[in-house]
Amino acid sequence: MERKYSIKDDDWDQRPLMELTQAKGLVEQLQTHVMDSPSATNTSKELMTKITSSYKASLSILNGVKFEGGENSLSMLKGGETSLSKLNGRIKLETGENSLSIKCQPRWKEQVRVCERSGLQGPLDDGYSWRKYGQKDIFGAAHPRAYFRCAHRVAQGCLSNKQVQRSDEDPSIFDVTYQGLHTCNQVSHLLPGQPPNKEDQKLKNPQETLLNFKTGCHVKVEDFNSLLEPKSASFSLPSASTPNPNSSKREKKTVIFSSPEPQPHNRSMDSSFHPPSASPTISDASLFPPYRANNFGGGKNLQFDHNDFASVTASGISSPSQDFGLDFYVDFNSDIPFSR
DNA sequence: TTTATTTGACCCCC
């Protein structure tokens, strides 16, 4: 499969990232070939798996990361076991006695509007699964902020995460901040006709997916009724991790949700809308009222709110099996301290 | 029983 990359002149060279992305795709193809080969030894299969994992870990670091310390920063990390972790918004690469802390990742913001009209429009298949890992009351904000990370973080080392907070100005709008590109294979969900893998099948069910935006924005909404209750409201904006290639810089689109007409039995009804286990979820009665998704209300709101974003265009970063445009803005402002 | 969510506590940065 051929990949196309388009890149503008930026502060730093994205080519290593693109090359690595391409290499990852090729290795995954090779891995498929090796796994299917009856003559392949267990050792070669194991090596292929390790190589693929290594590529994914590397991409997790390189996606949106600028090494201020230059190439030597990485060359200082040598010897011993290498581990990759994330703490306080920083990616930390540790090996032996050394560690490299990286703060910046691709970061962008979406605004999701929810309005009071019903309009369930059939199933949709969405791309990414998120797992909620925290919620905080934010100083000066009327509504709490929910924290999500990629549900495949453990299994595939994907470091993508997002924060969701209801807007103070307009309660019908949710500010969704994404950080980090997906390095997992969830994008495969977007491929029509492609059977989900075993794990994904566990994560999804037909009731989860209610929308499909023509723009390519996929929104998952679960258990709208229970949004009235302190738990179990759920939705995700998977495509936000792969913003519409047609979107221009600082372009604003809006994802429109609509709530069902008031239904007295809503609170208790509907086992059919219970949230699946591992889903992109947002939970908080105060945050998430009984909204129902609708796919004819509008586009998605993609807002890049940083003044110093560099524009990068790449393709198929997250999936070797799919070619799609990917426009995003990378905040290169953050510092990249090196510590021991 | 397994898996996901909730929420108080803890940690780190400013």
Place this chain on the structure above:
DNA sequence: GGGGGTCAAATAAA
């Protein structure tokens, strides 16, 4: 010291 982000035990749901 305060605030934001994350962890992890408790709890809920499937």
